[in-house]
Amino acid sequence: MMEDDLTDYLASLGRDEAFRVERVLKTTACECTEVVYFRGLNGAEMGPFLRKRIDRAAQLGCVYERIFETQRAGRRFLHLPRLSDVYRTERELIIVSEYVPGRSLSEVIDEEGPSERLARRMFPVLCDAVAELHECFDPPVIHRDLTPANIIMADSDGATEVTLIDFGISRVFRATARCDTTHYGTRPYASPEQFGFGQTDVRSDVYSLGAILRLCFTGHPEQTDAAGFESIADAPASISAVIERACSLDPRGRYATARELRRAFERALEPPHSTRTAADAARPPMHLAAEGLVRAPVLAGTFALETDDQAGGESPATSAASHRDLSSILGSIWNTAIVTSLVLFVIGAIELLINPSSSANDGPLWYRATMEFVFILPNLCGIGYLLLDRRRLRSRFRFLAHRSRLLDLRALGILFASTLIMIIVARALVDM
Numbered sequence: 001m002m003e004d005d006l007t008d009y010l011a012s013l014g015r016d017e018a019f020r021v022e023r024v025l026k027t028t029a030c031e032c033t034e035v036v037y038f039r040g041l042n043g044a045e046m047g048p049f050l051r052k053r054i055d056r057a058a059q060l061g062c063v064y065e066r067i068f069e070t071q072r073a074g075r076r077f078l079h080l081p082r083l084s085d086v087y088r089t090e091r092e093l094i095i096v097s098e099y100v101p102g103r104s105l106s107e108v109i110d111e112e113g114p115s116e117r118l119a120r121r122m123f124p125v126l127c128d129a130v131a132e133l134h135e136c137f138d139p140p141v142i143h144r145d146l147t148p149a150n151i152i153m154a155d156s157d158g159a160t161e162v163t164l165i166d167f168g169i170s171r172v173f174r175a176t177a178r179c180d181t182t183h184y185g186t187r188p189y190a191s192p193e194q195f196g197f198g199q200t201d202v203r204s205d206v207y208s209l210g211a212i213l214r215l216c217f218t219g220h221p222e223q224t225d226a227a228g229f230e231s232i233a234d235a236p237a238s239i240s241a242v243i244e245r246a247c248s249l250d251p252r253g254r255y256a257t258a259r260e261l262r263r264a265f266e267r268a269l270e271p272p273h274s275t276r277t278a279a280d281a282a283r284p285p286m287h288l289a290a291e292g293l294v295r296a297p298v299l300a301g302t303f304a305l306e307t308d309d310q311a312g313g314e315s316p317a318t319s320a321a322s323h324r325d326l327s328s329i330l331g332s333i334w335n336t337a338i339v340t341s342l343v344l345f346v347i348g349a350i351e352l353l354i355n356p357s358s359s360a361n362d363g364p365l366w367y368r369a370t371m372e373f374v375f376i377l378p379n380l381c382g383i384g385y386l387l388l389d390r391r392r393l394r395s396r397f398r399f400l401a402h403r404s405r406l407l408d409l410r411a412l413g414i415l416f417a418s419t420l421i422m423i424i425v426a427r428a429l430v431d432m
Helices: 002-017 062-072 105-112 116-135 202-218 238-246 258-269 278-282 316-354 365-387 391-396 398-402 405-431
Strands: 019-027 031-039 045-055 083-088 092-098 151-156 159-164
Touching: 002 019, 019 045, 062 083, 062 092, 105 116, 105 151, 105 202, 116 151, 116 159, 116 202, 116 258, 202 238, 202 258, 238 258, 316 365, 365 405
Parallel strands: none
Antiparallel strands: 019 031, 031 045, 045 092, 083 092, 151 159
């Protein structure tokens, strides 16, 4: 361990010297954020990049390492910044990422003011961005600091692109935890769980989304007399109910996922008795029509950026949408294969029970039925469940959105142990 730490420390010395600091954006007691440029050996510069220096004693920023590892493995994210390098020194965690162009949501509201138009063009994409963070990691990553300052908006050919930034206080969901070990958050966007009232999960970010939605309509993230919906012209009354549920103090009263919140928001904006034409149904969602730069997989110490021409004209939105469609199809095929295998096994078990072969005729009928349907089949179904692609299941069954594979693996272990004991007892009865 000491040798690894020394190696990381020595390697970091050269990395730090390769950057020129242009300006400091933010400084706190445990973090410093800088705009930097990478300097090559020939003196040429590349950038700008964003560099964060986080005091390791604060135990923040661990999610950056997880995102970086996933991106190095080749995964592309549509709504997360591209990390160029993440490493540790003796005292700091260093994160180097792309400098995301655009304006923060707080700047947009300051310049344009709150409006339904702003909510319509931004909020569905924001929900997709948060859903990407939750769904692309298992267990889910909880942002915990969804504020207007950490949402970067950019317009591309009339479509709105949203990028989430600042994962300093983000955490990985742990199904066995009762509450967060550290309490962080920005009032009034932080959920009650972030201040000691339970463990944060995906519904904590849903709470923050509800506060942001209220801000887009009223200019206030909290419900006040000045933030009444009556002051917003043409705002549907149903929006109030959506925000109220998203910001429920009890996590069980909120929408289970960011995607569910998005669907509720879009339904609330539909005019009464509205019908969609064929042209409307065929039109792609606005947030999938964006075009721009393609983020390429990044290796530590390298900086690459592809334009549309270099990437064969494929936009990140198109690439991500195609990837999601293909992944969904493959997941459905995989799930069908697993379920089919289990069904065939059940049919075979029943057939073997009715017409046992000479090798399988070991013990009375009740013992063989117990072996197959109490021990083998339940454990096989448990293994099959662990192997399923659960993205579709999570959207249909709300309770699955908050379960991790580790928790399910423990449940399967308990099932295996209990059924094994039952079979041992049954075998002892047969041998008596």
